[in-house]
Amino acid sequence: MCNLYSLTKGQDAIRQLFGGTSDHTGNLPPLPGIFPDYPAPIVRAAEGGGRELAMARWGMPSSKKALLDAATRRADKLRAKGQEVDFAELLRMEPDAGTTNVRNTASSHWKRWLGPDNRCLVPFTAFSEFNRDHGGDVWFALGEDRPLACFAGIWTSWASVRKISKGWEELEVFAFLTTEPNAEVGAVHPKAMPVILTTAEEHDAWLRADWSEASALQRPLPAGTLLVVGRGVKKDQPD
DSSP states (O other): OOOOEEEOSOHHHHHHHHOOSEEOOOSOOOEEEEOTTOEEEEEEEOTTSSEEEEEEEEOBOOOHHHHHHHHHHHHHHHHHTTOOOOHHHHHHTOOOOOBOEEOOTTSHHHHTTOSGGGEEEEEESEEEEEEGGGTEEEEEESSTTOOOEEEEEEEEEEEEESSTTTOEEEEEEEEEEEEOOOHHHHTTOSSOEEOEEOSHHHHHHHHHSOHHHHGGGOSOOOTTSOEEEEESOSSOOOO
């Protein structure tokens, strides 16, 4: 599971590589450490045609079952303390920190967001997989110079409680797909790696194609494509 990545190229580089007729990101600084629930840029289809660069929070809505299980655990703890519980209200206000990675695209929870209207490109320059035996966070990139690439992502507008202190919020959120790891990532994290798109043709197919075609992009990169560019740090800061 990838829960940390970086984007150290500027928005001009993002627009040049991925296209975009409009930019809603403002003054975008380098982002050497993007964590779950952080805002980050995505590229998506714009209304009326073309593409747009926009900000969204990392973490798609969690499943109803995940929220039900979390609310049930919280209710049990409250009841154990002798407190009365309005479970319906407890469930309605259950915080949802979001789901960062999407693997099972056959799930009914994810199917509603797999069409072109909800697909996006998530620009990145490096991503981390954590393995204590390998030094903690292990950073992967397509080269030592961290060339710009993107994950295959999905996005939506969603109202929920992200944090109890803030209550209900209506947010634009995103996550990206994962798949089996290739050789380099598998040596550190054998369960999964992000789905990475590396060509203009793949970018276009992900944003526009029917799912029967786009689903073929949920595959690992060939062995030898990625390099380890850092270890043991929470932010990727290339020299």
